[in-house]
Amino acid sequence: MITLQGKGVFGGIAIGEIAFFKRDSGVVQRKKVEDPQAEIQRFENAKAKAIEELGELYDKAVSEVGESNAMLFQTHQFMLEDLDYVEAIENMIQTQSVNAEYAVSVTGDNFSQMFASMDDDYMRERAADVKDISARVVKILTGAGESGLVTDKPVILASDDLAPSETVQLNKDMVLSFVTQGGSTNSHTAILAKTMNIPAIIGIGDALDEKYEGKEAIVDGANGCLIIEPDEETMKEYQAKKQEYLAQQELLQQFRGKETVSLDGQKVKLYANIGNASDIGAVIKNDAAGIGLFRSEFLYLENDNFPTEEEQFKVYKYVAETMGQKQVIIRTLDIGADKQIDYFNLPHEENPAMGYRAIRICLKQQDIFRTQLRALLRASAFGNIAIMFPMIVALEEVLQIKEIVKSVMAELDASGIPYNKEIQLGIMIETPAAAMISDDLAKEVDFFSVGTNDLTQYTTAVDRQNANLEGFYYPHHKGLLRLIKMAADNAHKNGIWIGICGELGADMEMTEAFLAMGIDELSVSPACVLPLRKKIRETSVKERQEEILKNVL
Missing domain, CATH: 3.20.20.60 (Phosphoenolpyruvate-binding domains)
Known part of the structure; x- marks a missing residue:
């Protein structure tokens, strides 16, 4: 059993597995390839996979948010088939003998800047779309794992810290608690924890290491401590504390x-x-x-x-x-x-x-x-x-x-x-x-x-x-x-x-x-x-x- 101490920013007890927030490095290395034609085929395969993924996302979005809101995914499919975009990537691979992911990344940046500089509002809005489709193809080519919170069950979310742009995209149903290495009591992670009514601890430091990924843990938000792999006695003690806390919350309902x-x-x-x-x-x-x-x-x-x-x-x-x-x-x-x-x-x-x-x-x-x-x-x-x-x-x-x-x-x-x-x-x-x-x-x-x-x-x-x-x-x-x-x-x-x-x-x-x-x-x-x-x-x-x-x- 390991206990890490930080600063509690919202009380309560959470019990579950630790999952670290995952970020892509965002860096695509340039590599020389011996067989440009094979590299072009790699790009074609990745493009086809991306179009297939977008089709699945379109079908899911239609059922959840309606056809008009799902059209974005169809637009991205069309953009991936754009001849100018595809030819620019394949020409770069062929003439410079570079790896497909590098050619896609550079072409995506170039096209994005080109769109962003246009006078037409609609065309300017396409700049972000080009970046998005290029990132999707690069991810397939590199075999990069998913980013953000990757889980199929509610977890204790751990990170160095979280930016507002990262917290806003979380599936909040999957977050039992926040624990971070750094941060402040006034960070947006702390504010989000209060909004969600879940315990949170900041300032644990480097002791919060990714080697604890998947480990069972207890978050005591009131005392600011994270207990990793608790023994049976400690687990029973905190399960009782959690029930007591929930009972206190229930008593507050009389003020509704x-x-x-x-x-x-x-x-x-x-x-x-x-x-x-x-x-x-x-x-x-x-x-x-x-x-x-x-x-x-x-x-x-x-x-x-x-x-x-x-x-x-x-x-x-x-x-x-x-x-x-x-x-x-x-x-x-x-x-x-x-x-x-x-x-x-x-x-x-x-x-x-x-x-x-x-x-x-x-x-x-x-x-x-x-x-x-x-x-x-x-x-x-x-x-x-x-x-x-x-x-x-x-x-x-x-x-x-x-x-x-x-x-x-x-x-x-x-x-x-x-x-x-x-x-x-x-x-x-x-x-x-x-x-x-x-x-x-x-x-x-x-x-x-x-x-x-x-x-x-x-x-x-x-x-x-x-x-x-x-x-x-x-x-x-x-x-x-x-x-x-x-x-x-x-x-x-x-x-x-x-x-x-x-x-x-x-x-x-x-x-x-x-x-x-x-x-x-x-x-x-x-x-x-x-x-x-x-x-x-x-x-x-x-x-x-x-x-x-x-x-x-």
Whole structure:
């Protein structure tokens, strides 16, 4: 029995086999071949195999998502038969005597760059398709194994760390727990674990080795320990602990349908944070009063090209209709920093957290922004959608956003497309600058939502993704709490509401303080809704308001 220690970021017990996240190296070696004709035949065989695979994927997709959504696989089949593409590969093999996988990889890159540089939108969109079909053929030629999470049963997923683009593509039904060598308590892996209500451990270090692949293990999220090949006594002990934990979770069900109101009558809107439409089930199961943060960037992360207006509209509409009259606050695209997407071609930055990200991308690349706004506004006709804009630092940004929204609304009016003309527009308070000028900002928007993860980062000058700085990340820092209090006071002075959608919202050590500040809404991971409702219903702050604020501020 081996016990590895890390840092628990979400409690609970998981028991199962360890499976490591697998990544392709992505490097294709150039090799000289003696028989180019035989190499061309290898390519032809791999191409035929790829077309066969795509046909199977098309049939599966037709039955699951309909013919229109399955057409992509037919398009890829046609592209593999394109004469220009095939001849370019075969000519390279013949004239340069190189291996087939190298010829396919280089040709794929060349064609992709050619498509990406075209003026026509449709042709530009083919750049990612060429890369995809080339990668498929290379994989067949090299005999590379599957990447990502490769399993046919639920497992404890182990990795060095996981990027947002990797977590979004996981089959979450197959993940019992996350355990990582590195990472931080504010990483997207940690946030995803909380959304999924599964235990997670970070910072185990190099001791988490791939030699443990397939080994039976126990994850104790509360104590941050991973027990590999536990003995019989330890297994029995943790099976009992798991049943006790599940029983405690079951007890929380008594708070379903109950009002979120403190003992002294202070009502709070208790919402949930989600990453995509598949999280809706967890929102409903945990009885959240609405969605306080829909991270729309995950629509972009799970695609290999810009999602179209129609694709986005269908997702936003589905979420709005599913939630009925409950409010759904959708944050506009927030990429950059730790959320990188290849097809955006963002430049390398030395300090991306302070760089070209979120609303800055939207205001500079307005075609992307306007597409998303059109989809959001159209979907607002089908439910109670509000739109929230991230990373605001200046009043001028808000005024520019409002002009763009007004312009998009005029386009919809001209086309006779319905939308909610009274839709609420809000901003995130996640920079000290926004908190400091919150009096001015509050006059221009309908609500504030405090993003405590970034606000802590920018206030304390600590990169929240840097595991070496874990000891310097102070989520209860008085400077941070004073900024939140300032924003709350200015919101209420100007007649708008204020919520918190960062991870600090679920920190029950801060619940009294947030009630004392008059925070109107808390948006947390779905699994945290019922425990937080219980806490609020057992709390009274009115008589001790000054004392509580004095202690924290």
